[in-house]
Amino acid sequence: MLPGIDMAGFDIRGPVELRAIPHPAITVAVEFGDHPIDIRGATGVMRSEGLAAGLGFHAFQARAEDLTCIQIRLSPLVAHPLLGIPLAELREHVVALDDLWGRGTARLRERLHQARTWRERFAVIGAELSGRLDEGREAEPEVAWVWRQIVASRGRTAVRDLAAGTGWSRQRLWSRFGSQIGLTPKRAAMLVRFDHAVHHLVRGCAPAQVAAAAGYADQSHLAHEVRAFTGATPAVAANEPWLAVDDTAWPTSAGI
The missing domain is CATH 1.10.10.60 (Homeodomain-like)
Incomplete structure (x- = not known):
């Protein structure tokens, strides 16, 4: 796994409702259980199977009927070359992962859905991130x-x-x-x-x-x-x- 990346897996049955609190990392969530996440925050309402939240994002409300997802925390030192967007553009906002990775997000969700174990799913995420690394965009x-x-x-x-x-x-x-x-x-x-x-x-x-x-x-x-x-x-x-x-x-x- 590349340095500056942490991952955790969540599989929660039944309705989930919580507030996401800012963290000193870029937060990425990829849902792969066919239950989109409803997000309500200062910038409005969004429904998505994946999201990216900028460094120090504004706290927001997240809700899903069930939640099966991998959450990734990216150091800002590696987030730009992995996400493909200058962090000054993301700032404290929350955006749909589709807006960053396009159709690649759906393909990633499908691979996660097919994986049988969390170890396999983390390996899928690791391979995805490694493939997206643009080494010309590191921080000075x-x-x-x-x-x-x-x-x-x-x-x-x-x-x-x-x-x-x-x-x-x-x-x-x-x-x-x-x-x-x-x-x-x-x-x-x-x-x-x-x-x-x-x-x-x-x-x-x-x-x-x-x-x-x-x-x-x-x-x-x-x-x-x-x-x-x-x-x-x-x-x-x-x-x-x-x-x-x-x-x-x-x-x-x-x-x-």
Whole structure:
């Protein structure tokens, strides 16, 4: 599997309704059980068997009668050469996968439907992504370095220090990072910090403890950013099914 790609499979019987919460990755979902996903968000209503959501997408409501799908999380460093669209165009939007891959999406769904095991399905996705990789579209080394610093520091590295580390001006960093990642460095750092904090709320950590450990000025600052990304209070966000499954579907050992 190519680096910067994580996958999880979901097979849920019966009606499914949940809110998708922003994550510091480009999110791709491919449904292959003949039950399209109804999506309702800030940009309107959409029904599709596959979707791609930009880095830090706006929270949206997803509903399906049954759900059999593979969800893929792509680092923004590999998303452009895999999706075939500049991330500055995708930004925080949610689009139908058909709009990016055309008829290739239907062929991919059929291969997934025919596969007998999750191992086989993940291999199908891996082969699909490898075949779509355009190695001429990687992020510049300076942009990649800044993204990795943001992730490693959990969003707590000052933007001025990031610019100094690249040897670029702040304006050049803002422009190049925004065009290749889809967010400004400041917004990307806010997203990474939020993601780190909200998952510790899900695990039952006290908001005051999370705020202090994640580098927020105080608990009200944490609450403001949780609401900005999810449209909900920290108490509500901590019980979102979309977030609660992450420790199982996307295991991590990160501490606080």
